[in-house]
Amino acid sequence: MYRPDLSPVADSLALSALVGALPLLILFALLGGLRLKAHWSGPAALGVSLVVAVWAYGMPVHLALLAGTQGAAFGLFPIMWIVLAALWVHQLTVTSGRFADLRRAFNLVSDDPRVQALIIAFCFGALLEALAGFGAPVAITGVMLMALGFSPVRAAVTVLVANTAPVAFGAIGTPIITAGSLTGIDPADIGACVGRQTPLLALFVPLLLVALVDGVRGVRQTWPAALVCGGAFAVAQFASSNYLSVELTDIVAALVALGAVVAFLRFWRPVEGARVREDLRSAAVREHREAGGEQPLGAAERPGAAERPDGELSRARIGLAFLPYLVVIAVFSVAKLWDPAETFLAGSDVRVPWPGLDGEVLTASGEQSSATVYVFPWLSSPGSLLVLCGVLVAAVYRVGARDAVREFVRTVVTLRWALLTVGSVLALAYVMNLSGQTITIGTWIAGAGAAFAFLSPLLGWLGTAVTGSDTSANALFATLQQTAAERAGLDPTLLVAANTSGGVVGKMISPQNLTIAATAVGLLGKEAVLFRKVVAWSLLLLLAVCLLVLLQSGVAAWLLP
Secondary structure, three states, X not given: OEOOXXXXXXXXXXXXXXXXXXXXXXXXXXXXXXXXXXXXHHHHHHHHHHHHXXXXXXOOHHHHHHHHHHHHHHHHHHHHHHXXXXXXXXXXXXXXXXXXXXXXXXXXXXXXXXXXXXXXXHXXXXXXXXXXXXXXXXXXXXXXXXXXXXXXXXXXXXXXXXXXXOHHHHHXXXXXXXXXXXXXXXXXXXXXXXXXXXXXXXXXXXXXXXXXHHHHHHHHHHHHHHHHHHHHHHHHHHHHHHHOOOOOHHHHHHHHHHHHHHHHOOOOOOOOHHHHHHHHHHXXXXXXXXXXXXXXXXXXXXXXXXXXXXXOOOHHHHHHHHHHHHHHHHHHHHHHHOHHXXXXXXHOOEEEEOXXXXXXXXXXXXXXXXXXXXXXXXXXXHHHHHHHHHHXXXXXXXXXXXXXXXXXXXXXXXXXXXXXXXXXXXXXXXXXXXXXXXXHHHHHHHOOHXXXXXXXXXXXXXXXXHHXXXXXXXXXXXXXXXXXXXXXXXXXXXXXXXXXXXXXXXXXXXHHHHHHHHHXXXXXXXXXXXXXXXXXXXXXXXXXXXXXXXXXXXXOHHHOO
16 A cells, blocks of 8 residues: 655655645746646646656555546536536526626616625625535626626636635535544534634625725725625624534625625715726726637627517516526525435435545555545536526526537537646646645644744645645645644644635635636636736735734634634
């Protein structure tokens, strides 16, 4: 059996960590420095990880290759299956012509693009993150902002940055539940601690969003709405995570924030909304032409798509316009919150010991690795539930079976390069994890002693940046955080929570998420552009989380439960 050696290079943990980090350094250098397309950067970094695994860590070649195949399989199903299904559901609204009504319906709430960004990217995106997660919020809200006149780059950057504060409690609290099951710490305690960290991010992210949409003018003219949105979400996230339920936290926070913004708009309206809207539309035409991207999914109805009359927007038409998203909320609420349905769906999962790999790999501690069993969630996957939603929507919209299938095939073709990117990045993650590269980096960082309180969110950030999932980051590093905390005399619950909170700000630079966003807005192959736009914000928010955790470990311990 293969057992990872944490110091395989010259018996030095620091040098081994540097070598182990080479695949990530190469990946981000190719994306951010050389501006290489993600579907070439991903396979290149995967090749480096295989060389490091075999040459530096002594992993047998066949095990390294098998680890890559399992990671690629996980990247395609369930990850890209979710994205494919989410975009297909959206395309059904475009094919039926109902998306034009949806645009008009949002304009009834507010015709100001900055406020629409708060409602769609932050509030509705948080609700999608709560119910589905795994890239669905970025895919769906990205195309919605595009349809409202946002430029491709602006729409993608807005939704990537918005998809931060809700991530820790996403997919019905899956990241926190995973951390609790691995460490033995009560998930409610971890959630309560995270609920005293991420709300501070939520308070400021809406202000950042209006700045991304409209610069200083946006902050100056719409800060009241941004503060109401962020404040309502922060208070609700704190209260729900500490006193109600970890699983329901994001659902409650998203609905409270949405309700607060809509109520606030009854008494207050920003100025110059029409001018901002025209500016964004002009920029959209110019930026998309300069970027040379493909036609974005859902950005505009294609010739021949059904058109709705421009008459009065009745309540029935508004209801039909919002139908796909109401169906998504209803289906996921039943699947995730009704115990009989959740049990049935979980029981349908098929566990597949990966041939040639399972039973051949140990963890660094010498235990049998559980990561070599591939779970095939053919029915419980959010992607499968979204396909069910699509079938229901197609039936109500009277979209013929042939048209629905044609849209599905068209979406697959559009995602062809995204499939390669995400498959290769997840293959990279599995090779790094099973060979020991990731745990070497984490162990080296954890050796900082008492200063580790400041650095602990960095591990969550790194794990999410590599895998695209806060849940996976916790699976990688939660136990390491617990052990390092006990050795340094720190609170294990605080550092496990810090791993989760650090992960939420790493998601926006994950190649997986960058590819999903780029594909949704028609900029496939331009992930490097998005990376350069968001990496500074990711690092700035990471620094804020690191400082907060450092304070909570000492002078501000009163902030903890």
